[in-house]
Amino acid sequence: MLLATTVVCAQNITARLVDKNTEKPIPFAAIKTGEYNGVISNEEGYFTIQATAQNQTVTISCLGYTNKTLSVQDITDLHFIIPLDEAINQLSTVYISNKKPNADSIIARARRNLSKNYQTNLYKHDIFSRETAYMDFDKLDFNIEKSSHVKKGNLKLANSSLDSLSKAIINSKTKHFKDFKGVLYVGDSSQTKLSVQKATELLDQKNNLSIDEVQNRTERVILKYLDTTLTYKLKTGLFKIEDSLSLKEKDKQEPKKNEYEINDLKGQATELLKRSQFYDNSMLLKLLDANLYTYRFVDVSSFNNELIYIINYAPRRSKAKYTGTLYITNDTYAITRVNFKFAEGKRGEKFNLKLLLGVKYVENRRQGTVIFQKDSLNIYQPQYIKLEEGRYFYVSRPLKFIENSPEKNKTSFDFTIEGNIMTKQELLLTAHSNISQTDFKTLTEAKTVPYMTLHSYDATIWKDNQTLEPLEEMKEFKGGD
Secondary structure, three states: OHHHHHHHHOOEEEEEEEEOOOOOEOOOOEEEEEOOEEEEOOOOOEEEEEOOOOOOEEEEEOOOEOOEEEEHHHHHHOOOEEEEOEOHHHHHHHOOOOOOOOHHHHHHHHHHOHHHHOOOOOEEEEEEEEEEEEEEEEEEEEEEEEEOOOOHHHHHHHHHHHHHHHHHHHOOOEEEEEEEEEEEEEEEOOEEEEEEEEEEEEEOHHHOOOHHHHHHHHHHHHHHOOOOOOOEEEEEOOEEEEEEEOHHHHHHOOOOOOEEEHHHHHHHHHHHHHOOOOOOOOHHHHHOOOOOEEEEEEEEEEEOOEEEEEEEEEEOOOOOOEEEEEEEEOOOOOEEEEEEEEOOOOOOOEEEEOOOOOEEEEEEEEEEEEEEEEOOOOOEEEEEEEEEEEEEEEEEEEEEEEEOOOOOOEEEEEEEEEEEEEEEEEEEEEEEEEOOHHHHHHOOOOOEEEOEEEOEOOHHHHOOOOOOOOOHHHHOOEOOO
């Protein structure tokens, strides 16, 4: 009760949604704090809202469950665990038929009603973005094969240091989180502008690793055992990477500013938003192409007292990539939710020059969810978009350090790295409104935005904002300085 009082006084309410019968968490439920704005529960069923009074009410709606309206006091009395009832009994009052709906017919009607149900141009969206990135190294081999001027003892020490570095990196399980909140302005599918209000990065500085950073750390180890009064050319095969490399120059490098490029953040948010749009050749429009996909009626459910058709889809043609589920309303034939993932045997981008250049790259995982809600004009706008991608990478190449001296002594080095990168991007859209073409054109956009670097999760940073409640892995994350 002390915790409850503290949370209410802080004007932030964190609660969890669970199934009344199974007590399992309920993800991706809409929590309305106003008629057309609010948040969504995360994958563990948690959500956070800003409370202004004990009698403030919120409405919770979720596919397959009855709506529930509670006050802040009600949530407190429930000790912040909110059970939801399944909507099974409601279905009999809205769906009485002995004829199975035709999936192809439903899909065709959904396609015909796209222009009525969705509008993407000249809108502004209040957004909260979160990116979670993981890097898992399976193999790291560093080895100095030969050197024309380094003593055997130093070579042994250098290889020992490289071996220790390799083990440390493999065991690091690199992870970082990037959050930002702002407003995304959409002119059309190809024109967007972004204003960022706040940005944070949560990472472990000691384990902040990328392929470039791994190579950088490796170079530092080798340079320690070379003549530190000289500079070196660094080559891989026939290609020169650096012309004047030295340990002193490495040590003098200034730390990067804590700034994000607005174009990078805008590109990330815009690409996610496109996952929810039905423009020519878009992912969602292709999912409604009966020439590419087959459809199967699965069941009916309800959302906000509306009948929802549940339809599975799978590739019909080889160029179709996805399998998943579409949720379509009975009255407007609007798609309210989409789940998608690569179908078995399907892949994304790939680049295999392992034998020729020692490089291989395969996008082997892509899956996600898009959830829509109605705005004040009865137009369906995205509320939540999630995209998870996994990539396998392999890089193996010889590196050669050549002295910038008359002797041109050389040190040859083999560099092999193999592993997987996984990213999860989430976009929560908390409010939507129309803008004019003049509004869009006159908007100015900054080039960079500062961000706060954190080494452990701090809930107070976003206490006055509508955001996506973090998962336990983020709350428990501890990183070194």
